[in-house]
Amino acid sequence: MLIQETYLTAPVEMAIIDSADRFYSLASVLDEINEGAILLNEEGQLLWRNRAFDKLLVDNREGHMLVATVMEYALDFYHNLYVTLQDQAKSYAATIGKVEHDLHFSLLPKGMLGHESYLLAIVKRQASKWSNYEEHLRQQWSLTEREAQVAVECLRGKKNLEIADYLKISVETVNKHLDKVYQKAGVRGRSELASRLLDNAF
DSSP: OHHHHHHHTSOOSSOOOSHHHHHHHHHHHHTTSSSEEEEEOTTOOEEEEOHHHHHHHHHOTTHHHHHHHHHHHHHHHHHHHHHHSOOSEEEEEEEETTEEEEEEEEEEOTTSSSSSOEEEEEEEEOOOHHHHHHHHHHHHHOOOHHHHHHHHHHHTTOOHHHHHHHHTOOHHHHHHHHHHHHHHHTOSSHHHHHHHHHHTOO
């Protein structure tokens, strides 16, 4: 496994004597990874997390849901592991709120950090081209966050009712946001808006 190879090549000043030394050596390596890293036990409880994961929680409005999802998938991983007696590494995709995450689980075998086996989870937030595009439109046309969301959903081909369902707002509110977007973009309707949006795509 990649993490085992990384661990084995990690610079350590003195010989590793016990599981505590092994843990701190692994933790120092994981803190250099540019994704959130977590260790869990067989009950799916979080034992440790690195600084990158803390930052991920701060940046994610639904941080508590992200933690709960990681723990849920950890239990699913252990369940499947015991059923199939294989697949010591597995990946999942999870959408928390409107943010997509990749979750990569890898089993650290007994003896690596002590007498028990632990589960390593690497959590990576996917970069959304649409969220980047929303930010671009906000700057380009001085749209509000909600106006930019409505504009992008129009470009994706959704009808007003679908946009309302997706954003959890009323159709009347969608119409009001669209009117504002039309004004700021200098267009007269949906087809012209789509053309302007495509012209501003990158």
